[in-house]
Amino acid sequence: MNPSLKLFLVLIISLEISFKANLWANLIIIISCIIYLLAHKISPKNLLLLIAVPLLAAIAMFTSIYLASPSKVIFAWVLFTRIYAFVFAGACVTQTTTITQLAYSLEKNFKLPSKFVYGTLAAFNVFPKIKEEVIRIQVAGEMRGLYLSFWSPRLYFKAILAAINWADDLTQGMTSHGYRENQPRSIIQKIPLTKKDWLIFVAILTIFQPILFLT
Known part of the structure; x- marks a missing residue:
């Protein structure tokens, strides 16, 4: 289906x-x-x-x-x-x-705006990087004698700051690959x-x- x-x-x-x-x-x-x-x-x-x-x-x-x-x-x-x-x-x-199949289907079959589709795909694909960043922040804190637990506000504050930088990188990456909002795009899948x-x-x-x- x-x-x-x-x-x-x-x-x-x-x-x-x-x-x-x-x-x-x-x-x-x-x-x-x-x-x-x-x-x-x-x-x-x-x-x-x-x-x-x-x-x-x-x-x-x-x-x-x-x-x-x-x-x-x-x-x-x-x-x-x-x-x-x-x-x-x-x-x-x-x-x-897969999330890719669902996103493409909503875009092509039900006219979901492409900015939501590619934004969602970018968010899902960045999850592994978020996990790595959280581990890196915890290790960096332990090297300074600071233990950042899973529920520590400081851990999530640092992760949010990293995510803000990634947002700019994602925007520049999509622009450099030819993405233009409200413009027709070729169908990959x-x-x-x-x-x-x-x-x-x-x-x-x-x-x-x-x-x-x-x-």
């Missing part, structure tokens, strides 16, 4: 289950998403992380509802499964689509939006509505 339609589909379904408490719908979403991820050959490690990371929040949600009112055990299970429905639905986008994509999008939404509202 087209990356943009896949994102919109997940957002619509997530919004619907946020307002409608339906245990069966949540379970169907979770099972369907797991099958979809397995079909796209998700690694066992990533699948286990998707199960393990939200587990504490899901248990806390279930426990708080159940202890407050044991008669609402079904609603507690609804909230428990809803967290996993959100996680696995989001994973269907993040684990099967074509992301088609076909009738088949729309049919799949409409079919999934149509099938899901009676499951959500009638079961």
